[in-house]
Amino acid sequence: MSAVLGKKVGKKSVDHVKISREFIADEPHIAFHDKRLWTLRTLRDGQANAIPEWEELRVLASGIKEHTLTHLADYLEEFERNATANGVTVHWAKDAAEHNRIVHEILATRNVDTLVKSKSMLTEECDMRPYLEARGITVVETDLGERIQQLDDEPPTHIVVPAVHKLATDVAEVFADTIGTDRNNADPHYLAEGMRQDTRPYFLKAGAGMTGANFAIAETGTVVTCTNEGNADLSGNVPPLYIASIGIEKIIPKMEHLGVFIRMLSRSALGSPITQYTSHFRGPRDGGESHYILVDNGRSERLAMDDFWYSLKCIRCGACMNTCPVYRRSGGLSYGGVYAGPIGAIINPTFDLKKYSALPFASTLNGSCTNVCPVKINIHEQIYKWRQIVVEQGEVSFVKKEAMKMAGKVLADPKRYRQWTAGTNKALAGLPRSFLYNPFNAWGKQRELPEPPKQTFHQWYAANRQAKEEDEQ
């Protein structure tokens, strides 16, 4: 497995509960994180509800993606043919290592020592930055959130808002240590301006610019980026050399299909009708040079997985993360991989099941992720499928296994279940707090236990309806 995920976590398996504990313990951070992401979800709802054909667009987007994936090799060849005809050099990388090697070779043969880049989840997936930096190339992230994360030596914790887990005071600390802003000034306007001033000279002197790709159009050989800060267009239009890293699943057949996806991407992600810049790179400008790298890195393998290939439809909007109660209350770092949240819970295990076996359990299976997904990925069903695989492969912890065995017995036996619920309600009402919130009560660690009802449903039914029904007969 070539993808190197989660720098601070290392290679051993990710304990989502354990890593999230630190974040959860800090109330101001968790409260802001929760609120900010829920705001994005609310804005998304406002946008979706304002478009009468929203559900029809979701069906179309899903259909276009599904069709493309079932003909992916043909469309990739068409993309390559057209991009090449436009004067772009097209490369193919089977994994992260090959991707990084190709980028380095392009830069090294042209004596490029500085690369400005806009945000790309694929280059995170390939862990490209340290690879190039070890070879003497300065890599500058030019998206504000991504730059904050780079300067703090942390991976992005959200695929759209990379530093959403940080407060302005955290950013003030990071910037004071790295780009010399005033440590005591945490005004976001001041900090953003500080980053703009620091980044601008890099755009002017960089020998190459790099972006990811939100979409790649087979019909025209075009790479499309959707951004707000103007940094992708600076990266693509100021330096003489432009490189785009493209996950092979980003292909869509025709330009006219973009209408469907552009209408939904930013509305789903940030609740804005469109990003400030939707940019289309079809060929190099006069005197410029363009390279597109088509990257597999596990995608062709995923396409062969009957239960999981649908996750390749993902357009990386992050709506599933914003709506997920577990993600909002545990933070992106706790997922220990490049992709956090519900989409991370189903994508990361395709890279490394052993390492990411805990992630499918970081879900309440409420299905909200599936309902907001603009391309109709059955996320919660895939999470459930992964759980079955994890259990089959024996990757479940001892405590969880024993608890599940117990639950299985209780839930399979109506009499035992009734005794257990009645007993639990009594215990909740009567036992002292210190006893209930003991170290073995995982539920009570970050939340209040529910108010116990006076009677179980079964007791209530016996006292009310059953008697009534007997009266009526």
Place this chain on the structure above:
Amino acid sequence: MSSRDAILGALRAAGRTSTPLPDVPLFDADLPPAFEQFKLGLAKMGGQWLGAPANLDGWIATRFPDAKVICSAVPETDGTRRIETVTEPATLYDVDVGIVRARFGVAETGSVWLSEDEYKVNALGYLAQHLIVLLDPASIVPNLHHAYHQRGFHVARYCVLMTGPSATADIEGVLIRGAQGVRSLTVIGM
């Protein structure tokens, strides 16, 4: 085997059953008047709309009194620097105000469409501190579906749907207009 052939081979071997490609409608029934919708969309994304001023140079001087370098890519004004004199994109680093004409607008989102034909040097739209875009109100298409049927997307080597000035909300969700690109965008109907 080359990586190219290995990837294509693996994708074909995945054996997914072909599904049909759906037709995409234009979704253009009962839309609000395009011009009004455009202005609303532009304002929402932080751009400013302006009706044609009697004197364009005079308006620029009043709006940007401190501007030293005004770089023009339109015949309506020469500014202080014609874009035709620029060869290296990075030399646009000192531009205070850039001026360019968009080929069309999109009512649904308040976007304007620009390509290398309009810019001459694409970096003008991003290195300038402020951008003025001239737009013929008659060229506004109703929505993004109509936009993506425009021929320009198939011809331009670079083109953009620009919607308001550059922006970020990456620190505590505080919206800041003027991230890495232009700090303001004014669209002038003329």
